[in-house]
Amino acid sequence: MKSKTKKTVTNKKLTDLQKNTENGSNEFLTTNQGLKILDNQNSLKAGDRGPTLLEDFIMREKITHFDHERIPERIVHARGSAAHGIFEAYGNISKYTKAGFLQAGRKTPVFVRFSTVAGSRGSTDLARDVRGFSVKFYTDEGNYDLVGNNMPVFFIQDAIKFPDLIHAVKPEPHNEIPQAASAHDTFWDFISIMPESMHMIMWAMSDRAIPRSLRMMEGFGVHTFRLINEAGKACFVKFHWKPLLGVHSVAWDEATRISGKDPDFHRRDLWEAIDSGAFPQWEFGVQIVEEKDEHKFPFDLLDPTKLIPEELVPVQLIGKMTLNRNPDNFFAETEQVAFHPGHLVPGIDFSNDPLLQGRLFSYTDTQLSRLGSPNFHEIPINRSVNTVHNNQRDGHMRQQINSAKSAHDPNNTMSGCPFQAGKKDGGFSSYTERIDAAKVRARSQSFFDHFSQATLFFNSQSDAEKNHLTNAIRFELSKVQTPAIRERVLGLLTQVDKKLAADVADALGIKVPAGPVGVMNMSVPADADPKKFQPIKVDQKLKSSAALSMANTKKDSIKTRCVAVLAADGVDDIALHSLLAALVKEGATYKVIAPKLGNIKGVSGAAVKADQSLLIATSVVYDAVFIAGGEKCVKALIAEPDALHFAEEAYKHCKPIAAGTGAEEFLHTTYIGTVMSSNNYDAVSDGIVIQGKGSVASAFIGAIKQHRFWNREIARQIPA
Ligand code: HDE
Numbered sequence: 001m002k003s004k005t006k007k008t009v010t011n012k013k014l015t016d017l018q019k020n021t022e023n024g025s026n027e028f029l030t031t032n033q034g035l036k037i038l039d040n041q042n043s044l045k046a047g048d049r050g051p052t053l054l055e056d057f058i059m060r061e062k063i064t065h066f067d068h069e070r071i072p073e074r075i076v077h078a079r080g081s082a083a084h085g086i087f088e089a090y091g092n093i094s095k096y097t098k099a100g101f102l103q104a105g106r107k108t109p110v111f112v113r114f115s116t117v118a119g120s121r122g123s124t125d126l127a128r129d130v131r132g133f134s135v136k137f138y139t140d141e142g143n144y145d146l147v148g149n150n151m152p153v154f155f156i157q158d159a160i161k162f163p164d165l166i167h168a169v170k171p172e173p174h175n176e177i178p179q180a181a182s183a184h185d186t187f188w189d190f191i192s193i194m195p196e197s198m199h200m201i202m203w204a205m206s207d208r209a210i211p212r213s214l215r216m217m218e219g220f221g222v223h224t225f226r227l228i229n230e231a232g233k234a235c236f237v238k239f240h241w242k243p244l245l246g247v248h249s250v251a252w253d254e255a256t257r258i259s260g261k262d263p264d265f266h267r268r269d270l271w272e273a274i275d276s277g278a279f280p281q282w283e284f285g286v287q288i289v290e291e292k293d294e295h296k297f298p299f300d301l302l303d304p305t306k307l308i309p310e311e312l313v314p315v316q317l318i319g320k321m322t323l324n325r326n327p328d329n330f331f332a333e334t335e336q337v338a339f340h341p342g343h344l345v346p347g348i349d350f351s352n353d354p355l356l357q358g359r360l361f362s363y364t365d366t367q368l369s370r371l372g373s374p375n376f377h378e379i380p381i382n383r384s385v386n387t388v389h390n391n392q393r394d395g396h397m398r399q400q401i402n403s404a405k406s407a408h409d410p411n412n413t414m415s416g417c418p419f420q421a422g423k424k425d426g427g428f429s430s431y432t433e434r435i436d437a438a439k440v441r442a443r444s445q446s447f448f449d450h451f452s453q454a455t456l457f458f459n460s461q462s463d464a465e466k467n468h469l470t471n472a473i474r475f476e477l478s479k480v481q482t483p484a485i486r487e488r489v490l491g492l493l494t495q496v497d498k499k500l501a502a503d504v505a506d507a508l509g510i511k512v513p514a515g516p517v518g519v520m521n522m523s524v525p526a527d528a529d530p531k532k533f534q535p536i537k538v539d540q541k542l543k544s545s546a547a548l549s550m551a552n553t554k555k556d557s558i559k560t561r562c563v564a565v566l567a568a569d570g571v572d573d574i575a576l577h578s579l580l581a582a583l584v585k586e587g588a589t590y591k592v593i594a595p596k597l598g599n600i601k602g603v604s605g606a607a608v609k610a611d612q613s614l615l616i617a618t619s620v621v622y623d624a625v626f627i628a629g630g631e632k633c634v635k636a637l638i639a640e641p642d643a644l645h646f647a648e649e650a651y652k653h654c655k656p657i658a659a660g661t662g663a664e665e666f667l668h669t670t671y672i673g674t675v676m677s678s679n680n681y682d683a684v685s686d687g688i689v690i691q692g693k694g695s696v697a698s699a700f701i702g703a704i705k706q707h708r709f710w711n712r713e714i715a716r717q718i719p720a
Contacts (some may be wrong), residue, residue, distance in 0.1 A: 031057075031058055031061055032061060032065070035058075037058060043056050043059045044056035044058075044059070071335070071370060071371065071372065072369060072370050073120060073121045073370075074115075074366070074370060075166070075366060076117050076118070076166055077115035077116070077117055077132045078115070078119065078120050078121045078123075079115055079116050079119050079120065079121050079122070079123050079125070079180075080113045080114060080115035080116075080132065080334055081113070081114055081115075081214065081266065081267040081270050081271070081334065082111060082112060082113040082114070082327055082333060082334040082337065083111075083112055083270060083274055083280075083323040083324075083325065083326055083327065084109070084110070084111055084112075084323070084324065084325040084326075084327065085109075085110050085111075085112060085279075085321055085322050085323035085324050085325065086107055086108070086109055086110065086321070086322055086324065087101065087107070087108045087109075087110050087135075087137060087284070087319055087320070087321045088105075088106070088107050088108075088319060088320050088321075088322075089101060089102050089103055089104055089105065089106045089107075089108075089284075089318060089319040090104050090105070090318065090319055090320065091104060091286075091316060091317065091318025091319060092104060092318075093227075093286070093318050094229070094230075095229060096227045096229055096235050096237070096286075096288055097227035097228060097229055097347040097348065098228065098229055098230045098346055098347040099139075099141070099144070099227070099345050099346065099347030099348050100139060100140065100141050100345070100346075100347070101137055101139040101140075101141070101144065101345070102318065102319065102347070108137050108138060108139050109137075109138045109385070110135050110136060110137050110138070110321060111135075111136045111138075111333070111337060111381060112133070112134065112135050112136075112321070112323060113132065113134045113334060113337055113339070114131055114132060114133060114134075114214040114217075114266070114270070115131065115132035115134075116129040116130075116131060116132075116180065117129050117130050117131075117132065117169075118166075118169050118170060118180055118181070118182065119179060119180025120179065120180070123179055123180035123263075124180060124258075124259035124263040125258075125259075125263060125264060125265050125266035125267060126210060126250070126255040126256075126258045126259045126263075126265060126266070127180035127181060127255075127259070128181065128182060128183075128204070128205075128209045128210055128252070128255070128472065128476075129180065129182070129204075129209055130149050130150065130151055130203075130204060130209065131149065131150040131151075131211060131214070131217055132147075132148075132149055132150075133148045133149055133150050133217065133219035133220075133241060134146070134147045134148065134337075134339045135147075135148075135219075135241075135321070136337065136339060136343075136382075137345075138384065138385045139345055139385075140385060140386060141345040141346060141386070141426055142343070142344075142345050142384055142386055142428075143343050143345075143382075143384050144343060144344060144345045144348065145339045145340050145341060145343040146221055146239060146341075147339045147340070147341045147359075147363070148219050148220050148221045148222055148239065148241075149219070149220060149222055150208060150211065150217040150218055150219055150220070151200065151203040151204070151208055151209075151220065151222075152203075152218075152220035152222060152238075152240075152307040153199050153200050153203065153222065153304060153305050153306060153307055153453070154200055154222055154304045154305060154355060155191075155194070155196075155197040155200045155201075155204075155305075156194065156196060156197065156304075156305075156355065157196050157303055157304060157305055157354060157355060157443065157447055158354045158355060158358070158443065159354060159355050159356075159357065159358015159359060159362075160358065161194075161523070162355075162358065162362075164190065165190060167186070168186045168187045168189065168190035168191075169182050169186075169187045169190075172184060172185070172186050181479075182204070182476060183475060183476040183479035183480070184479060184480065185480050185481055185482050185485060188476065188477065188480045188485050188486075188489055189482070189485050191489060191492075192485050192488035192489045192491075192492065193488065193521070193522035193523060194521075194523055195450040195451070195492055195495070195520055195521050195535045196305050196447075196450045196535075197305075197450075198450050198451055198454040198492055198493075198495070198496055199305050199306070199450070199451075199453045199454040199457065200305060201454070201473075202454045202457040202458055202469065202496070203457065205469050205472040205473050205476070206457075206461065206465060206468065206469045206472070207249035207250075207252075207465060207468050207469075207550060208247075208249065208550070209472075210249050210250050210251075210252060210255040211247075211248070211249055211250075211266070212248040212249055212250050212623075212707075213245075213248070213266060213269045213270070213273075213560075214266050214269070214270050214280075215243060215245055215269070215270060215273060215280035215560070216243055216245050216246060216247055216248040217243060217247060218240065218241055218242060218243060218247050219240070219241030219282065220238070220239065220240055220241070220307075221238060221239030221240075222304055223304055223341075223350075223351060223353040223355065223356040224236050224237070224238055224289075224301045224302060224351045224353055225237050225238075225239065225348060225349065225350060225351055225356075226348070226349040226350065226351055226431055227286075227288070227347060227348060227349075228346075228347055228348070228349055228431055229347070232431075232432070234291055234349070234431050234433075235288050235289060235290050235291060236288070236289040236290075236291065236294065236301055236351060237286050237287065237288055237289070238286070238287040238307070238308055238313075239284070239285070239286060240284070240285035240286070240287070240315050241282040241283070241284060241285075241321070242282060242283045242285060242315070242317070243280070243281070243282050244280075244281040244282065244283065244554075245280070245281075245554070245557065245559060245560065246553040246554035246555060246556075246557075246707075247550045247553040248550065248553065248707050248708075249550060250620075250653070251468075251652075251653045251654065251708075251713070252468065252471065252472060252475070253652070253653065254620045254653045257618070257620045257649075258620045258621060261618040261620055261621065262618075262621055265621060270323075271326055273560050274323060274324065274325065274326050275326060276589075278559065278560045278587070279322050279323055279324045280322070280323045281320060281321065281322045281323075282320070282321045283317045283319070283320050283321075284317065284318055284319035284320065284321060285315035285316060285317045285318065286315065286316055286318055287308050287310070287313040287314070287315055287316075288313070288316065289301065289308070289313060297312065298449070298452070298538045298539070298540045298541070299446070299449060299452075299453065299538070299540070300444060300446035300447055301351070302351055302352050302353045302354070302444075302447075303353070303446070303447045304353050304355040304356070305447075305450065305453070306453055307453065309456070309542050309545040309547070309548075310545060310546075310547040311542055311545055311546075312542070315547075332379075332380065332381065333380075333381045336371060336376075336379045336381055336382070337381045337382060338363075338367045338370075338371060338376050338377075338379070338382050339363065340363035340364060340367075341356065341359045341360060341363060342359075342360040342363065342364070344428065345428070346426060346427075346428050346429070349430060349431040352433075354443075372396060372397070373395055373396035373397045373398075374392075374395045374396075375395050375396065375397050375398050375399065378397075378398070378399040378400060388400075389417075389418035390418065391407040391408055391409050391418075393407050404417075441525070445532075445536075448533075448534075448535055448536050449535065449536050449537055449538040450495075450535040450537075451495045451496055451535060451537045452537050452538055452539070452540045453540065454495075454496040455496050455497060456540060456542060456543070456544065456545060456548070457548050458496060458497050458500060459497075459543055459544045460544040460545045460546070460548035460549050461548070461549050461551075462549055462551035462710075464551070464710030464711065464713065465549060465550065465551060465710075466500075467710075467713075469500075470500055470503045470504060473489075473493070473500075473504050474503075474504050474507035474508065477489060477490075477504065477508055478507070478508065483510075486508055486510065487510065487513060487517050488517050488518070490504060490505050490508075490510070490512055490513055490517070491513045491515060491516040491517035491518075491520070492516065492520070494512065494513060494514070494515050494516070495515070495516065495520075495535070495537065498512075501513075520534060520535060521533045521534055521535060555705050555706055555707060556705060557586070557587065557705060558583070558586045558587060558588045558623075558701055558704040558705055559586070559587030559588070560587060560588070560589065561587075561588045561589070561623040561624065561704050562588070562589045562590065562591065562621070562622050562623055563583055563588055563589070563590040563591075563622065563623065563624045563625070563626055563704070564590070564591060564593055564617065564619060564622040564624070564625045564626070564646070564650070565580070565590050565591065565592045565593065565625075565626045565628055566593055566594075566625065566626070566627050566628060566637055566643050566646060566647070567592055567593070567594055567600055567608060567610070567628035567633055567637075568594055568595055568600060568628075568632070568633045568636035568637050568640075569600050569601045569632060569633065569636060570601065570602075570603060570630045570631060570632025570633040570635075570636065571600060571601075571602050571603065571608055571628045571629070571630045571633040572602070572603055572628065572629040572630035572633070572660060572661055573602025573603060573604050573606055573608050573630075574602075574603075574604055575628075575629055575660055575661060575691075576602075576608065576628050576629075576660065578697070579626065579658075579660070579696060579697050579700070582697035582698075582701065583697070583700075583701065586701055588701075588704065590626075591611040591612055591617075591622075592608060592609065592610050592611050592612075593610065593611065593612045593613070593614060593617040593646070594610035594612075594613060594614070595613065595614055595636065595640055595643075596610070596613050596614075596615075597610050597612075597613045598610060600633075602630075603630055603632075614640060614642040614643060614646070615642075617642075617646065618646075619646045619647070619649040619650040619653070619655070620649065620653065622650070622655070623655060623656075623704060623707075624650075624655050624656040624657065624658070624700070624703070624704045625646070625647055625650045625655060625656075625657045625658070626657075626658045626659075626660065626700065627647065627657070627658070627659045627660060627663040627666050627667065628660045628663065629659070629660025629661030629662050629663050629691060630660070630661065630662065631662055634662045634663050634665055634666050637663075637666055638665070638666055638669050643666075644666075644669060644670050645720065647666070647667065647670050647672065648670050648671050648672065648718060648719075648720035649720040651670075651671070651672045651675075651712070651718055651720065652713075652718045652720040653708075654687070654708040654709045654710050654712050654713050655687070655708065655709075656687040656688075656689065656700060656703035656704050656706070656709070657672070657687065657688055657689070658688075658689035658690070658691075658696055658699070658700040658703070659688075659689070659690050659691060660691050660696065661691045661692070662691075663691065664690050664691075664692075667688070667690075671718050671719065671720070672688070672718070675718070676688065684699075685709070685711065686709055686711075686712055687703045687706065687708075687709035687712065689703055
């Protein structure tokens with residue numbers, strides 16, 4: 001035990017000695033005052049069967065601390081998962097920005113937090129929701145936070161509506177139901193009278209809202225920002241994160257089942273990937289618009305319900321982010337990290353997007369009540385790598401011991417220190433935008449086209465994606481209890497796509513309205529002319545945009561994909577090991593699932609370890625299924641209803657399925673066999689790989705790269 005060494009306390013050494021030791025290291029248990037604890041199992045009592053004494057300061061301290069362990073959760077984005085990493089800039093961007101961390105060759109540590117928006121801290125990862133994508137860059141010019149989402153637009157155009165939006169989507173106030181879900185009256189009531197939300201609704205009802213993994217999501221800064229170069233010249237910019245693994249989602253039915261089987265699915269997936277060295281990566285991209293081109297688009301760059309189609313302004317990739325380290329402590333890092341869109345560095349500035357402007361106030365304000373002190377910047381995860389020098393002092397939980405004799409600026413007492421920095425020393429200066437305007441509560445007419453980009457998004461989706469989106473709105477509106485809300489939403493949908501509206505109406509058993517129901521936009525200020533608030537639809541010419549569909553994402557790798565292997569005694573272990581070696585070589589992982597835990601016997605006489613039993617295994621957390629071959633093994637699996645259900649469920653969710661020698665018989669025992677026996681059945685386009693028809697390994701790998709065979713779902717629904 002290290003603590004036995006005696007330390008001499010001198011005044012000079014006091015602060016060094018005060019450094020906290022790590023919990024769990026080779027040390028004695030102590031109180032918070034450093035007193036060694038003799039007995040941590042029994043409270044102090046009057047006799048061994050007597051009452052506990054108030055005097056027991058050791059127990060009181062322990063329980064008091066415990067009583068106060070929880071802090072208020074974030075009002076939005078409460079459930080999150082985070083990781084450390086590194087950002088490496090490689091683009092030639094100096095023409096547009098002087099931000100040091102964006103210059104080619106620079107490496108900057110980052111901390112990234114992903115989140116859902118509506119649910120509480122303990123809610124499920126797979127809720128249909130927007131995902132937060134916040135990045136803190138610890139640059140040598142100060143911390144820069146890019147606090148974005150996995151969708152490039154937002155529900156509302158002005159920050160003043162944000163509390164209403166969130167009150168509407170959160171559980172209803174009278175009974176706190178439902179948790180982490182938008183499928184309820186208050187949310188859709190708000191949407192039905194807020195036509196500006198229609199574009200975002202298309203994204204939120206698409207499969208983007210149920211990602212396969214946090215590692216397979218795009219990220220967007222959402223607002224238009226400004227970049228500023230050394231000469232002080234500005235341009236507009238939109239920020240993008242593009243995942244190297246492509247953008248992929250699960251099926252809605254699958255999402256609902258994952259929520260029960262493994263509510264930590266995304267958190268676990270991120271943790272395990274980083275833990276195993278399969279570091280998630282994103283490329284960082286910018287869409288740049290010169291100031292002179294600000295008004296050349298059929299939408300307003302300041303409107304956060306609009307994106308800039310990549311066909312109009314391509315994304316230039318200028319850096320790569322790698323997440324390579326899990327947090328050491330969830331609370332200290334993931335929970336206490338405090339992001340703020342106003343944490344800027346020289347070379348980046350705001351635009352006048354009215355949603356962004358409102359955020360600039362909110363984020364510091366919320367940390368004051370969440371983290372409890374204006375000193376939240378001193379929490380280790382929030383500290384700048386630059387030493388902080390200023391005259392701010394004191395407050396709850398102050399960590400820094402400022403030794404200076406005075407704390408005012410300007411001063412003579414400290415010979416003027418700390419000094420203001422000139423521009424050449426890296427001093428931040430806001431972009432000198434000319435503003436000459438009347439003070440009004442108003443919105444520009446250029447914000448009133450609420451539908452054309454919603455239509456653009458819908459038109460850009462593949463048939464399967466359109467199908468999913470339609471079903472998502474059907475699902476949500478079926479949960480809505482008030483018929484008038486359903487009707488109003490349908491009225492708005494007619495403005496996006498007539499067939500979409502008709503298909504949704506059909507499932508609700510009502511007639512599709514001819515157009516908007518009643519006054520389309522009820523968010524009109526008192527005394528204003530309602531005509532000025534009615535939506536317009538500008539012809540945006542571009543009819544579809546490839547980047548908006550996940551069908552066009554990268555499908556070139558099976559890295560980190562997890563394959564479920566169903567096996568039992570008598571498995572053809574030689575063939576199995578060769579298939580597994582091929583999968584692992586390509587970066588995939590696998591789990592062997594057997595009727596029970598322990599070892600299963602291979603035909604070669606060797607044992608194969610079962611990672612999971614059918615009792616706890618579930619198909620929904622896997623990307624693909626392999627039914628191992630071997631006569632006895634196949635017979636044993638056929639006798640297991642859970643194994644049959646496992647395969648049928650994977651088929652229902654459009655996952656690739658491969659069968660080893662003789663395992664075709666297993667498939668024929670399931671509903672999949674009925675499908676396979678139908679005329680003109682094409683196993684390849686259905687993602688089914690059978691041993692004996694070419695190399696199983698390469699065909700299976702090819703199928704896993706495709707992620708899902710959604711066409712299967714349209715052609716035939718399967719009862720599983
Ligand atoms: Fe946020 N948002 N937000 N938001 N937001 C918060 O700050 C807010 C908005 C986003 O992982 C809160 O520290 C207002 C858009 C993310 O810790 C709060 C408005 C976008 C996160 C807040 C918006 C976001 C937050 C709650 C309308 C995408 C999680 C806890 C003007 C660009 C950050 C906190 C993390 C968190 C306010 C709109 C993204 C209350 C007022 C648009 C990713 O300050």
